[in-house]
Structure formats: C-alpha cells, structure tokens
Amino acid sequence: MILDGKVPAGPIEKKWEEHRFNLKLVNPANKRKHTVIVVGTGLAGASASASLAELGYNVLTFCFHDSPRRAHSIAAQGGINAAKNYQNDGDSVHRLFYDTVKGGDFRAREANVHRLAEVSVNIIDQCVAQGVPFAREYGGVLANRSFGGAQVSRTFYARGQTGQQLLIGAYQALSRAVSSGKVKLHTKHEMLDLVIINGQARGIITRDLDTGKIERFAADAVCLATGGYSTVFFLSTNAKNCNVTATYRAYKRGAYFANPCYTQIHPTCIPQSGDHQSKLTLMSESLRNDGRVWVPNKVGDKRGPHEIPDNERDYYLERKYPSFGNLAPRDISSRAAKELCDAGKGVGPGGFGVYLDFRDAIKRDGRSTIEAKYGNLFSIYHEITGEDAYQVPMRIYPAPHYTMGGLWVDYNLMSNIPGLFVLGEANFSDHGANRLGASALMQGLADGYFIIPYTIGGYIAGTKRETVDTQHAAFADAEKSVTGQMEKLIAVRGKRSVDDFHRQLGKLMWNKCGMGRTATGLQELLKEIPKIRDEFWTNVNVTGSAGTFNQTLERAGRVADYLEFAEMMALDALERNESCGGHFREEFQEEGEAKRDDEKFRHVTAWEYKGVGEKPAQHIEPLEFENVKLAVRSYK
Amino acid sequence: MKVTLKVWKQNGKNGQGELKSYESPDVSPDCSFLEMLDLVNNDLESKNQEPIGFDSDCREGICGTCGMVINGVAHGPGHGTATCQLYMRQFKDGDVLTLEPWRATAFPVIKDLVVDRSAFDRIIQAGGYISVGTGAAPDGNAIPVPKENADLAMDAAACIGCGACVASCKNASAMLFVSAKVSHLALLPQGEPERERRVIAMVEQMDKEGFGACTNEGECEAACPKQISISNIARLNREYWRAKLLEQPVRVEKGG
Numbered sequence: 006m007i008l009d010g011k012v013p014a015g016p017i018e019k020k021w022e023e024h025r026f027n028l029k030l031v032n033p034a035n036k037r038k039h040t041v042i043v044v045g046t047g048l049a050g051a052s053a054s055a056s057l058a059e060l061g062y063n064v065l066t067f068c069f070h071d072s073p074r075r076a077h078s079i080a081a082q083g084g085i086n087a088a089k090n091y092q093n094d095g096d097s098v099h100r101l102f103y104d105t106v107k108g109g110d111f112r113a114r115e116a117n118v119h120r121l122a123e124v125s126v127n128i129i130d131q132c133v134a135q136g137v138p139f140a141r142e143y144g145g146v147l148a149n150r151s152f153g154g155a156q157v158s159r160t161f162y163a164r165g166q167t168g169q170q171l172l173i174g175a176y177q178a179l180s181r182a183v184s185s186g187k188v189k190l191h192t193k194h195e196m197l198d199l200v201i202i203n204g205q206a207r208g209i210i211t212r213d214l215d216t217g218k219i220e221r222f223a224a225d226a227v228c229l230a231t232g233g234y235s236t237v238f239f240l241s242t243n244a245k246n247c248n249v250t251a252t253y254r255a256y257k258r259g260a261y262f263a264n265p266c267y268t269q270i271h272p273t274c275i276p277q278s279g280d281h282q283s284k285l286t287l288m289s290e291s292l293r294n295d296g297r298v299w300v301p302n303k304v305g306d307k308r309g310p311h312e313i314p315d316n317e318r319d320y321y322l323e324r325k326y327p328s329f330g331n332l333a334p335r336d337i338s339s340r341a342a343k344e345l346c347d348a349g350k351g352v353g354p355g356g357f358g359v360y361l362d363f364r365d366a367i368k369r370d371g372r373s374t375i376e377a378k379y380g381n382l383f384s385i386y387h388e389i390t391g392e393d394a395y396q397v398p399m400r401i402y403p404a405p406h407y408t409m410g411g412l413w414v415d416y417n418l419m420s421n422i423p424g425l426f427v428l429g430e431a432n433f434s435d436h437g438a439n440r441l442g443a444s445a446l447m448q449g450l451a452d453g454y455f456i457i458p459y460t461i462g463g464y465i466a467g468t469k470r471e472t473v474d475t476q477h478a479a480f481a482d483a484e485k486s487v488t489g490q491m492e493k494l495i496a497v498r499g500k501r502s503v504d505d506f507h508r509q510l511g512k513l514m515w516n517k518c519g520m521g522r523t524a525t526g527l528q529e530l531l532k533e534i535p536k537i538r539d540e541f542w543t544n545v546n547v548t549g550s551a552g553t554f555n556q557t558l559e560r561a562g563r564v565a566d567y568l569e570f571a572e573m574m575a576l577d578a579l580e581r582n583e584s585c586g587g588h589f590r591e592e593f594q595e596e597g598e599a600k601r602d603d604e605k606f607r608h609v610t611a612w613e614y615k616g617v618g619e620k621p622a623q624h625i626e627p628l629e630f631e632n633v634k635l636a637v638r639s640y641k
Numbered sequence: 642m643k644v645t646l647k648v649w650k651q652n653g654k655n656g657q658g659e660l661k662s663y664e665s666p667d668v669s670p671d672c673s674f675l676e677m678l679d680l681v682n683n684d685l686e687s688k689n690q691e692p693i694g695f696d697s698d699c700r701e702g703i704c705g706t707c708g709m710v711i712n713g714v715a716h717g718p719g720h721g722t723a724t725c726q727l728y729m730r731q732f733k734d735g736d737v738l739t740l741e742p743w744r745a746t747a748f749p750v751i752k753d754l755v756v757d758r759s760a761f762d763r764i765i766q767a768g769g770y771i772s773v774g775t776g777a778a779p780d781g782n783a784i785p786v787p788k789e790n791a792d793l794a795m796d797a798a799a800c801i802g803c804g805a806c807v808a809s810c811k812n813a814s815a816m817l818f819v820s821a822k823v824s825h826l827a828l829l830p831q832g833e834p835e836r837e838r839r840v841i842a843m844v845e846q847m848d849k850e851g852f853g854a855c856t857n858e859g860e861c862e863a864a865c866p867k868q869i870s871i872s873n874i875a876r877l878n879r880e881y882w883r884a885k886l887l888e889q890p891v892r893v894e895k896g897g
Contacts, residue, residue, distance in 0.1 A: 056775040071696065072762050074802055075704045091782065127778070134778035136771045136831045138795040145785025163795060169703055170798060177770035184766040192759065215751050244698040278671040283679055284700045385701075388722065391671070391730055454775045502683045548686050554752045557682075557692060 008261070008611055008626040011415040012116040017632050018098075021120045024416070028463035036061030039465050042209055042224040044196045044251055046073030048168075048175055048446060049429025050230030052453025055178035058187035060458055065222055066179065066188050069195040069214060069246065069559075074176040077232060077244045078449060081168025082289050084152055084160035085132075085446040087125040092149050096157040098122045104155060105444060106633045108334075109409070109437020110586035110601065112264070112609075115632055116416060117434045124455040125447050129161055131454055135174040139163050153290060153335070153442025160443045165289060165381060171446055175453070194220070195559065198483040199227065199255045199425065202473050206425035210483045214559060217552040219484055221475035225465055226424045228457060229255060230449075233408035233430040235268065237567050237574065238519065239511025241405035242274060242287045248563035252412050252431050253570050260420045261611035261624060263413035263433035265570070266578035269440055269587045270520050271406035272338035275389050276358040280508075285404040286389055288361075288382055290442060293331045295366040295375065296399065298322050298338075300359050304349040310360055310398050321345060325597075329640045336439050336587050336599075337640060339403035343520045344597075346402070353400040362398035403520060407445060409436040409587065410577075413611040413626070417460035418452060421611075423468060426461060428452035433609065438586025491551040494561045499544030503561045506541050510534070510564070510571060518575050523591045527579040531572060535618055538568040573612055573621055580623070581606055603635055642734035643667055646681065648693050649741045654749035654757075660739065663693070674717065674727035675700060675707065693740075694753035700725040702866060705801030708808070709754045710741040715805040715864040723803060723866040743804050745813035747851045758804050760850040761818060768842035769822045771831050790828045797824035799867045806861035806869075812853030817861040819847050820877035821869050827880055837884035844881055 013024040031039065039062050043054045046068040054066040070076060088101040101122040106113055133139065133147070139161050140148040152160040163170035182188040193214045200208035200221070208223040231251035235241035256262045273288045299318045306313065321341055323330045333341070342359045345351065352358050367375050372395060376383070383394045390400070411433040418426050418434075429449040436444065513533060517526040541564070549555040583606045584590045584599035593600045607628050612621040644665045651658035666684055668677050675697050682692035697707040702723040709724055711717035716724050718731050732738065740754060748756040786794075798821070806817035823840050826832035832839070855874055862871045 052775075059774045070698065070704075070706065071758060072705075072802065074762075075698055075706050077699065077704070079704050080699045080701060089781070127776075129781045130778040131773075131775060133781040133784075134771065134773040134831055136794075136826050136829050138791050138798050138825065138829070139781075141786055141788045141791040143788050145787055146782045163798075166703070166799065169801075170795075173798065177765060178773075178775075180762065180766045181770045181772060183762075184768075190762075192762075215757075244704060245700055246698050279669050281668060281672045281676045281680060283673070283676050286701050388719075388726055389728070391728070458775065498689075500687070502686050504679065504683060546686055546689075548689055549691060554694060554755075556694060557686060 006624045008413065008421070008609070008624050009415070010114055010626055011417065012114065013416065017116060017119045020116050021123060025459050028459055029466035031462045031466045033061055037063065039063065040065060040224040041461065042067070042222060042227045043230060044209065044228065045076065045230035045232065045431070046070070046176070046179065047076035047078035047230060047232060047429060048172055048449030049453045050076070050228070051172065051175035051179045052450050053228055053230060053428055053457045054188050055175065055182045056454050056458045057461065058182035058185070061187070064182070064188045065191065065224060067191045067194045067196060067209070067211060069193065071192055073179055073190065073192065074173060076172065077247055078172045078446070079169045080244065081446055082165045082287065083291070084150065084162035084167045084443040085128070085171060086159050086443045087129045087161060087447065088122055088159060089126055089129060091147060092158045094157045096159050100157065101125060101159065103633055105435070105441060106437070107636070107638065108439055108441040110439050110599070110638060111437065111603070111607070111630060111635055112267070112585055112628065113437030114434055114628060115630060120456070121435050121448060121451050124451045127455055128447060128450045132171060132174050135178060137163065137170050137174040155441070168446060171450065175450070196231070196251045197254065197487045197562070199258045200479050200483045201258055201422060202477060202479045203471060205423045205468070205470060207473055208475065208480060210480070210487050212487070215554055217555065219488060221480045221484060223473055223475050223480070225470060226426060226461055228426040228428055229412065229431050230428040230453065231431045233411070234570065235405040235408055237511065237571055238405040238515045239507050240277060240282060240285050240515070242271060242285055245284060248566070249570050250563050250566045252427070253566045255412060255420070255425060257614050258422070259614065260422050260425055261413040261613050262410070262573060263609050263611040264410035264577065265574040265612070266518070266581060266588050267409035267438045267586060268405060269335065269407040269409060270339040270403045272335055272342060272403045273361065273401045274404035275386065276353055276355070276400050276402040278354065278390070286385070287404070287406065288386065288399070288401060290335070292361060292379060292382060295378070296331065296361040296363050297365060298331050298359055298361055300345050300350040300352060310362070319345070319350070326640050333640050336589070339520055340589055342403055358400035358402045360398035361401045363394065364398070367395065405519070407440055409433065409438060409440055413609070417463065418456055419460065419464060424464065426457060428457060438588055488551070490562065490565070491558060494545065494547045494558065494565065495551060497543065497545050497547065499546050501544050502546060503557060503564050506537065506545060507560070507564045507567065510537055510567060514571055514574070518578050521589055521591050522578050524579060527575050530575045531579070534568065534572045534575065541565065541568055569617055576620070577610060577612065580610065598639070642670055642729060644677070644732060644735070645737045647737065647739045648753065650753050651750045652752060654751070656750070658750070668729055670728070670730035672729045673700070673725065674729060675725050677729055694755045696755050697725055702726045703801060705803040708743060708803045708805055710743065710808055712739050715743070715809040716866055721866060721868045723801070726866070743808035745807045745852070747813065747815070748804060748807065756804070758802070760852070761802050761804065761815070763850065764815070764819060764843055764846045765822065767846035768835070768839040769826070771826060772835060784830050786829060794825050794828040797821045797828070797869065797873055800869055801867055803866060805864045805866060807852065809860040809864035810853065811858060811860070812856060814855045814861070815847050815852035816855040816874045816877065817865065817869055817871065819843050820873035823880055824873040824876045827876070836880070837887050840877065840880045840884050841888070
C-alpha cells in the first residue's frame with residue numbers, strides 16, 4: 006500500500022501556517038469534555054501534557070519512572086539547535102531545514118523538517134521564559150556554539166546538561182498543570198497495551214509497578230512519547246529501563262512501524278570493559294575538536310601508546326578525510342573505527358577501542374587550557390576507567406545512541422490508527438536515516454509544545470467517536486492479553502535469566518545489524534532470532550508473581566517484545582538494499598563510503614504486524630524532494 | 642574481588658524490615674557497584690530466591706533514580722557522585738557493605754532499597770515553576786540575564802532530585818532540595834513575579850510532607866552528588882523572610 010503523509014499543498018514556507026488555519030478548532034468550553042492520554046514524560050511527553058492541559062483538555066499522563074523528571078531526555082548533553090541567527094553568521098530557517106534534510110541523507114519528509122526548523126525559534130523563547138538557565142554572554146544575551154560539524158553557531162546549551170535543564174523546564178510546566186488539576190499524573194505506571202474501539206485509539210492498559218495492579222484508562226485520543234529502541238542492542242548509551250514496549254504493542258494493535266533499521270551509532274563512547282557491563286557512557290563529541298584519533302599501524306601491536314612512535318601510528322580520520330579530519334560526522338567516524346578494529350588494530354582489552362589523544366593539544370595549548378575546556382569529561386573518564394587521560398590517551402569506541410525509526414505518522418503526527426499520535430524519538434518523521442547533533446531535543450519539544458496542541462484539536466473536532474468507558478469489551482480483551490502474557494512468563498520457570506537472553510540478543514544485533522550490515526549476516530540473524538525467542542519462552546526464569554512489585558517481570562516483558570521487534574528490524578535492514586546515514590550495507594559502497602539508491606529506495610518503509618514470526622506487510626511512503634536537491638554526502 | 646552485603650529487606654511501608662546477608666560473586670574492580678548488584682540478583686534468581694529491589698535508570702549520575710545508603714553514607718564513598726557512579730575499585734576485596742534505603746518519614750519504603758519520593762514532586766507542584774503558558778513567551782534575548790546570575794541559577798538547577806540530602810540529614814530535612822529550586826528561579830528575572838508566593842508555598846508543602854527542619858549540619862551538601870551548596874539554604878531563608886515581610890496584611894473590614 007502507498008501511504009499518504011497528508012502533507013499540505015502550497016510552498017514549503019507556507020504549509021504549516023495554512024494548515025494551522027485549515028485545522029478545525031475545538032471550542033474552548035468544549036475542550037474540558039475531552040480527555041487525552043499522554044504516555045511518557047520526556048521532552049515530548051511532558052511538553053505535550055503541559056500544553057494540552059493549558060488549552061483546557063483533561064490530560065492523563067503516565068510514566069514508568071517514580072517521577073516525570075527522570076525520563077531519559079535528562080541525559081542529553083550537548084545542546085539544542087534553533088535558527089535564531091543571534092550570531093549574525095548566516096543561519097536561517099531555510100539553512101537549518103537544508104542541513105537537517107541533507108544530514109538525514111535524504112530520507113526524511115521535507116515538510117515535517119521545514120516545520121521543525123520554523124518552530125525551533127519558538128522553543129528557545131519558551132524555554133527561556135520558563136527559566137531554563139542557558140549559557141549567557143557577559144552582556145546578558147544567550148550564548149551559542151557550533152556543534153556536530155555545523156557551519157553556523159546555532160546550538161543553545163546549559164553547560165553539559167542541556168537535556169536535564171530543558172526537561173526540568175518541561176517538568177515544571179507539567180507540575181504547574183498538575184497543580185491546576187488539568188493533568189492527572191500516574192507515575193510508576195507502565196503502558197502494556199493500546200485499546201482500539203471502532204478502529205480508533207481509545208485507551209491504554211497499564212501495570213502499577215509498585216503493586217502489580219492492572220488498570221484501564223479511556224480517552225478521546227492517545228499520544229505516545231515513549232522514546233527509542235537502542236536497548237535492543239542491550240549495551241547502548243540509553244538508560245537501563247528504556248524499551249520499545251509501548252510502541253511495539255501499539256504496532257501489534259495495527260500501528261505501522263517505519264524504518265526500524267535506522268539507528269545511530271555514536272562514535273565517542275567509553276569502550277566496554279567486560280561482560281558484566283550494563284550500559285555504555287557517552288563522552289561528548291566536543292572532545293574531537295582537540296583530540297586526535299589513532300590506532301597503531303601494526304596489527305596486534307601490544308605496546309603502550311607512549312611506546313609507539315608517530316610514524317607507527319595511523320591517524321586514520323585525518324588520513325581519510327583531510328578536510329574534516331577528526332570532526333567527520335558521526336556515522337562516518339563510527340564506521341572507520343569499526344573497520345580498523347575488525348582488522349585487528351583496535352586497542353585496549355578486547356581490542357575494541359581506538360585512541361583519542363590529547364598529547365598534541367596539551368603541548369600546543371597547555372594542560373590548563375585543556376582542563377578548562379574538558380575537565381569534567383576527563384574526570385568522568387577517570388571515574389569509569391580509572392585512567393588519567395592527561396597522561397595516557399582516552400580509549401573510545403562507537404555505541405548505539407539514538408533511533409531514527411519509529412511508529413509511522415502523517416504530517417499531523419498521527420499514526421495510521423485514528424486517534425493514536427506519536428511524538429519525539431518514538432516517531433520516525435524528522436531525522437531521516439541520520440540525526441544531526443543537538444536536533445533530538447529540538448524535535449521532542451517541537452512536537453510537544455508547538456505541533457500536537459494544534460493537530461490534536463483538528464482530530465478531536467473533526468471526527469465522530471462513540472461514548473466509551475473502561476467497561477467496554479475491548480478493554481477487557483486487552484487486559485486479558487496483558488495478564489495472560491505475564492502469567493505465561495512466570496509459568497516458564499526455566500534456567501536462564503532475563504538479562505542473559507537480552508545480552509545474547511543484543512550481541513547478535515550489534516554484530517549483524519549494528520554499524521555494518523550484509524545480506525548474509527541479516528539472513529543468518531533472521532534465522533537466529535526466532536530460535537532465541539523460542540528458547541526464551543521455554544527456558545526463561547522469572548521469579549516472584551505478577552500481582553506485586555517485581556522488577557524481573559518488568560524486564561521480562563520488555564525483552565519479550567525485543568525478541569519480536571528485532572526480527573522486524575533485521576528484515577527492514579535486509580530489504581533496504583542501499584546504504585544511507587546510519588544504515589550501512591557493506592555491499593553498497595563506493596570507495597568505502599555509503600552509496601544511496603535514490604531510484605529504488607527514496608521512500609519510507611512502514612511495516613504492518615501480521616503475527617509473531619510471520620513476515621509483516623510492507624507499505625511505502627514515497628519521498629519527494631522539491632526544495633533540497635538530492636546530492637551525495639561527501640566529507641572528503 | 643568479592644564483597645559481603647548486608648541488605649535491608651522490607652515489603653511495603655508497613656512491612657517489618659531486616660538486614661539480610663548476601664555474598665557477591667567474584668567481580669572485576671572495573672565493574673560498577675550497581676552492576677555488581679545486577680550479578681548478585683542474577684545469582685539469586687538462578688536459585689529461585691527473591692532478588693534485591695533497587696532503583697536505577699540512566700547509570701551516569703543525571704536522572705536521580707538510584708540511591709542508597711552504603712555503610713552509613715548516602716550514595717556511598719564517592720565525592721560528588723551518585724550510587725550508579727561508584728566502581729568496585731573503590732572498595733576492597735572482602736569488604737562488608739551495609740545497604741539501606743533512604744530513611745525519612747516523608748520517603749516511605751516501597752520495597753527493600755526502593756522508596757517513594759513523590760513528596761518532592763508535590764513540593765514542585767506547590768510552586769516550583771514559572772507560570773508561563775506555551776506560546777506566551779517573548780523573544781529569548783528580550784530579557785538580558787547577567788552571566789553571574791545565570792551561572793548561579795545553573796549551579797542550583799543542577800539538582801537531580803535524588804533525595805540524598807534528606808537521607809543524610811539527621812532531621813530528614815529537604816531544605817537543600819527546596820532551596821536549590823527557590824534559588825534557581827529567584828535568581829532569574831523571569832522568576833520575579835511569583836518570587837514571594839513561590840517560596841511560601843514550597844516551604845508550606847515541605848512542612849506538610851513531614852520533612853524536618855534545618856540545623857545547619859551541612860551533611861546534605863557533603864552527600865549531594867551534584868555538590869549543591871548550602872549557601873542556597875541561606876538564600877532560601879532570606880527569600881522566605883523577605884516574602885513573609887512583603888506579604889499583604891489581611892484587610893480588616895470593621896474595626897472593634
């Protein structure tokens with residue numbers, strides 16, 4: 006089936022303005038008669054909840070954390086982009102739009118990206134008014150920096166904690182809405198199913214993580230803002246509890262999942278130190294401004310870094326990409342590191358690491374300058390590895406970080422299920438095949454503050470819905486399937502732990518569907534995943550019971566979903582016979598660089614669930630590029 | 642290396658708690674403290690025993706989810722770090738570690754080392770925000786903020802809401818947490834219009850939740866993973882009394 010993104014007609018600069026005018030409005034007095042469910046309290050969910058409540062809707066907000074402020078948006082370090090052009094350096098809405106479309110390797114929907122660039126300026130204003138303590142100049146105005154290889158300084162930041170400060174801003178706006186009574190907040194509630202009545206999303210089933218109680222909630226519309234799926238790899242920069250469950254269960258109820266193979270691997274993370282490890286830690290990309298990346302020339306060189314003279318070192322990014330050098334984009338730097346480690350030149354225990362060396366920068370600028378710029382990062386590195394990066398080079402290695410794929414949505418951020426909206430990282434729409442630095446925060450807040458408040462009104466005013474409550478048979482059915490699955494998990498009483506299965510799956514996904522992918526590898530993967538899944542359902546050990554606090558059961562449900570989701574991800578990677586952005590198929594390259602096939606794959610692939618182990622149905626949304634000319638991304 | 646754990650086990654806030662002993666498996670000194678607990682739990686599960694309940698999420702010291710008292714110290718031996726930022730190399734082979742939940746009336750135990758910190762959310766809901774609706778904001782550069790104030794506001798806003806300040810205080814006072822938010826917003830011109838009502842409402846809610854008073858021990862600052870300064874508490878006190886002085890007297894309609 007060909008999917009319609011419902012992009013409004015007209016010139017790109019006018020689409021959003023005209024669309025807002027054409028959307029139906031809900032009478033202010035009638036808004037209080039409508040209820041909206043928002044799942045997730047990260048940047049997208051918290052900002053949506055607050056904004057919808059301010060409009061007058063009754064909002065039911067859910068998160069599985071003990072407080073909305075703990076959502077993983079909090080961990081974003083670098084910054085947030087906005088086309089303010091405060092630096093007078095040539096930035097504009099059109100340039101941010103252009104950079105984002107090109108950075109996404111021409112796999113995003115133009116109209117969505119343009120709207121994102123337009124509202125980026127409002128986001129900064131909103132956050133400043135809320136009291137977000139952005140960095141400032143001595144004159145009191147906002148400071149900017151350039152980030153992620155951008156040629157203009159459009160990134161706003163709050164030290165290395167921009168995500169934290171933006172989330173606290175949204176959390177405070179949400180808290181205000183809770184105190185006004187317009188938001189009813191449900192913490193420690195995990196969404197386990199979506200309820201559909203007459204083809205429309207009308208509610209959710211949740212489990213109270215403190216008591217095990219299963220509850221039903223009904224509404225006029227449901228918004229999912231539940232983040233990405235990087236933890237399919239087990240080890241990633243994401244928080245331990247991040248998971249795909251909410252979006253995957255919506256997928257199982259009929260929502261299409263788009264481009265699951267688009268995953269972003271961040272080049273500068275601290276390498277894994279052993280099998281005990283539960284997560285990977287990101288070191289800010291800014292380190293590459295002064296650090297030089299290298300590996301020994303010789304395969305299996307076991308000498309310490311100081312014993313290797315310069316002429317026996319390979320500064321491979323400087324060698325391969327002389328004009329960008331150590332600042333080559335994320336996907337390109339990550340692949341280069343993998344290639345050399347696979348060739349046996351990696352450093353550190355296990356050989357999966359490359360050096361990020363500050364020797365020359367310290368010699369040039371002095372230790373105190375380097376300390377002033379990166380002191381906190383050097384101390385994080387020391388805390389985790391026990392090594393002093395002023396004395397020995399850092400060791401870094403790429404790690405899964407962000408997922409561009411997600412539930413398919415149209416221009417209104419509505420999925421193919423009427424009444425089911427998807428915001429932030431959970432949807433697929435704005436980053437194409439590769440996300441640029443400092444764009445995730447921008448998209449989460451754009452969706453929540455400035456897009457959903459308009460488009461949800463259009464849906465509520467423009468559709469007929471029958472009056473339903475949680476006694477409807479569809480709620481009972483969904484609840485039954487949730488409790489049935491939990492009982493089944495507990496009844497297995499096998500020998501292997503949940504984490505053990507998750508690690509096994511993660512390792513396999515990383516090796517065969519990570520930075521480099523091949524048809525052979527993916528075909529093997531598609532054979533292996535069902536075997537792990539079968540073993541999971543006969544040999545997993547979930548202690549305790551369902552009707553009580555049970556962290557093992559929480560994890561088991563999430564891993565069960567990953568064991569199905571991974572198959573769709575591998576299939577998507579196999580079917581996309583091209584390389585683009587974060588999706589690198591080794592068969593499709595030109596002189597070591599990604600080779601797109603615009604003729605055959607200039608489209609979004611969205612998958613429709615057909616049953617566990619069954620091949621999902623494939624739907625296509627063609628992508629038109631009318632404002633940015635298709636070109637090869639070259640950084641040589 | 643191996644350690645012996647004495648862990649507080651408790652079911653629900655009214656449950657009878659007790660310390661229970663566990664032996665860790667042999668772990669690498671590069672293993673994080675929480676990863677060591679993961680391994681202990683895996684061991685327990687394989688023996689069909691109940692795992693230890695503990696909370697964590699980002700595991701890089703920013704979300705504020707984790708937290709426990711290790712040998713009497715909130716967040717354990719590190720300075721300026723949360724529990725998730727501890728590594729086994731900070732302990733010795735054969736150490737005996739006592740792990741307890743945050744202990745405070747306002748933080749009832751949910752399970753073992755997991756406590757209910759929703760009191761913090763209610764304090765923020767009482768007034769820890771600036772009332773500005775979406776869309777009502779002027780241009781970001783319309784109100785200049787002196788860099789010094791922006792930096793001080795950021796120092797205070799770095800709070801992660803973990804609750805270590807409460808757990809380390811003999812009075813179970815939440816003054817460091819409340820003062821960090823009051824300072825953050827009082828230092829910025831955007832926070833000015835609600836300055837007085839905010840501090841009064843937040844302090845009232847803090848008292849209602851059952852947190853204790855501050856007696857200037859400074860334990861909170863020492864335990865804080867973000868090293869929030871107790872000078873914020875001094876600012877909170879000033880803000881509170883200033884607000885009280887400025888409070889409009891109740892107008893009496895008829896004289897006696």
